[in-house]
Amino acid sequence: MSNSTTAASDFSFTGLTPDLIANALASVGVDPSSGLLALNSYENRVYQFMTDDRQRYVAKFYRPARWSDAQILEEHSFTAELQAEEVPAVAPLALAGETLHHYDGYRFSVFPSVGGRAVEPGDLDQLERIGRQIGRLHAVAQQGEFKHRQQLRADWLVSESLATLKQTPLLPDNLQQAFWAIAEPLSEQLLAVDLSRFAQQRLHGDCHLGNLLLRDDELTFVDFDDAMTGPAIQDMWMLLAGDDRQQRLLQLDALVSGYEEFCEFDTNETVLIEPLRGFRILHYMAWLARRWQDSAFQRAFPWFAEQRYWEQQVLTLKEQLAAMQEAPLELRPNFNY
16 A cells, blocks of 8 residues: 655655654554654654554654665565464554555554563573574574575675775764774675575574563564574574673573574584674664764764764774684583583
8 A cells, every 4th residue: 555645765754743653554544542652763763652442552664765665575474474383573463454554755564562571681591591482483484585685794794884984974083093904904804704604594683682572471572674684693692791701602502502492503603603793893883874864863872973982993893803813602512501
């Protein structure tokens, strides 16, 4: 269904007014009885509301021009598959037979509102449970493939990030030399990582503790906006907390112990943990730089334009380059935690 009369052809939300949101929801038969509560989301615009039947819902307006309709619908299809296999995952509602709707140049979906609390980082029992849930998710994911979603690749995570960072005016002049003296050799090492050597599958893509909710002893996956194709470890490494190597090994073993109740884990993929961390560091900086003209980013991340942030990033990149030289975490048979 399309009610588009104007084109939101850039990445801007300047035209997304409260009236437009209300009219968009009305166009699919949804009438909020409460106000719209803006939730913490920067890439998209997300609002919680209640209807007359006291049910809570979430409306997600997608950032214009970021994903194609085919990519969004493939994400929706994946979450529907997971739900069909009783893997707890939040999927959009089908309204008027569609999960993706268009109104006045914007695209949006409506989801049930799922409450819950965040999982404590480093809790080994919880990590084993999370491992089981990821194993269940991957068991479903391996039954199909994405045709439109992005594949995890060094070129767009590193090369495109470097191109963005070279153009940003936010990196202070007096730190340019120090920053690039470490960013360029780190990037060379990251670009040499051959991800194609490892089995590729559908992934949540951004599986960190913030995208897992615990309620009534059930863990639910939320926010599949970055669903992609890549190696299984991408959905696991971000769950490892802290800098202590032995502690992270204990955490990884707990994850894998639960995971292997449903899926076999290729222990060779542990060599990707530090490269994936390096990808994310560069990609995150570039993401902020690309979105800086969005006033929501300037309000949420004011430190990105400060000297001390970039000084800290020079240290972070140095630490990451050193971590790339260390031996990868190595799981041992019957390793007890």
